[in-house]
Amino acid sequence: xxxxxxxxxxxxxxxxxxxxxxxxxxxxxxxxxxxxxxxxxxxxxxxxxxxxxxxxxxxxxxxxxxxxxxxxxxxxxxxxxxxxxxxxxxxxxxxxxxxxxxxxxxx
Amino acid sequence: xxxxxxxxxxxxxxxxxxxxxxxxxxxxxxxxxxxxxxxxxxxxxxxxxxxxxxxxxxxxxxxxxxxxxxxxxxxxxxxxxxxxxxxxxxxxxxxxxxxxxxxxxxxxxxxxxxxxxxxxx
Numbered sequence: 001x002x003x004x005x006x007x008x009x010x011x012x013x014x015x016x017x018x019x020x021x022x023x024x025x026x027x028x029x030x031x032x033x034x035x036x037x038x039x040x041x042x043x044x045x046x047x048x049x050x051x052x053x054x055x056x057x058x059x060x061x062x063x064x065x066x067x068x069x070x071x072x073x074x075x076x077x078x079x080x081x082x083x084x085x086x087x088x089x090x091x092x093x094x095x096x097x098x099x100x101x102x103x104x105x106x107x
Numbered sequence: 108x109x110x111x112x113x114x115x116x117x118x119x120x121x122x123x124x125x126x127x128x129x130x131x132x133x134x135x136x137x138x139x140x141x142x143x144x145x146x147x148x149x150x151x152x153x154x155x156x157x158x159x160x161x162x163x164x165x166x167x168x169x170x171x172x173x174x175x176x177x178x179x180x181x182x183x184x185x186x187x188x189x190x191x192x193x194x195x196x197x198x199x200x201x202x203x204x205x206x207x208x209x210x211x212x213x214x215x216x217x218x219x220x221x222x223x224x225x226x227x228x
Binding site for chain 2: 032
């Protein structure tokens, strides 16, 4: 199974700041990488698929990049509703696997 | 609107059984793989099982293989997860999630609101 490793585990930021979350795959997954945002008590919500394509309704301040084994999720300017947990997922092969998550919290 | 809604969670004793259900609507149900994903408290999501649109192909995580069974009823637009021989580490919120690609694993969208399964004596 492909192991997904996210870093950092926690980010403490102020609204308006720029932020970057990294995700590394134990073997190449091409561009078969998605990102999700999960607020406390809610289910995960799709942000990005195909490593860089924003899902419907996702604002342009979110962007994804990377291919192969190294991926990045970038927030150009954090808004209050952006705080919570972020997870990457590879879907290159079964079993699909998720990263351990990055918690983005208010500084 | 594409919707998936889970039900059937609850308290179950170790070694016991539970059946989760997922009602889907708003899309051509028999076209897509449907999945169960679980999330233990404070942990990341863990994919549990998937079933092809026809129901002929099923996929399982090693952690549940031989204990859980996924099935679907396309006439009712329902997906099920039969959980047998449950263990303490099966305690989690279980989500139903629609796959997005045909013929290959994809990203999941949408996810249901989740149903809590607690394994405890």
